[in-house]
Amino acid sequence: MLTAKNPNESDREADAASAGEVQPMLIEIDHIAIAVHDLGDAIDSYRDAFGAVVDHREVVDSDGVEEALLKVAESYVQLLAPTRDDSPVATYLEKKGEGLHHIAYRVDDCATVLEHLKAQGHRVIDEVPRPGSRGTTVAFVHPKAIHGTLIELVQE
């Protein structure tokens, strides 16, 4: 953290003191993104396996993906397929195959959370919030920042 630790204190105590009062920022798991090769096949699989149906479907040209959102309570399962070979999701599929791609947390104010993370020294992918699908404002935090997980912040 930002302050030198007193060797007489436990790490946890020192961290808590230096972290101060971080208010709860995560108001919902907005979605879990699952990278798939074929969006139609994946939609069929989730319908047949779980009776899950598509709530929203959208091509996001800037990211080179097409997504299908399956609503689960107040969250979504986001099936995510590449629309071109140079999209990050295409690269992901080539390297790792189909599977869990990122987790998105719904937050009240994307810019505030992003600035908080940057101020803590966390590496981000989006330096400022940008438009996401279904009219949201989003920002991605780098997977190296917080325990290997690609995290998206979503403001509705």
Next chain:
Amino acid sequence: MLTAKNPNESDREADAASAGEVQPMLIEIDHIAIAVHDLGDAIDSYRDAFGAVVDHREVVDSDGVEEALLKVAESYVQLLAPTRDDSPVATYLEKKGEGLHHIAYRVDDCATVLEHLKAQGHRVIDEVPRPGSRGTTVAFVHPKAIHGTLIELVQE
């Protein structure tokens, strides 16, 4: 699917007909599990980054893991660290590093959903439901079954 397709019908229509009426089975994203090396470190990271605090912490001896659940609305982020070298999570960390490990869906009746998936020919890890953490009943579906994702069914 199980019936021959009429070439005059679209694939989707044929699939819908053969799939019959699969009722919606997913009532909540119960949790997203994130494999981490050190549970204390990960808990500190989520507290400092997002103000997320531990709602429940438990060692699950049978799985060789210790988990910390951070509550986000009606769902949890499950930080998951191995307690011994031969636990599946230890193997996962060695092969893939820290990151998204599995998605758990809350269902009304774990046994019914599991039998439905087995009847559809899906490969499962648990042939019958078993006790999970915090008094739940759980079953894991094999990651090869549904688009590369390790899926857990959770009944509270």
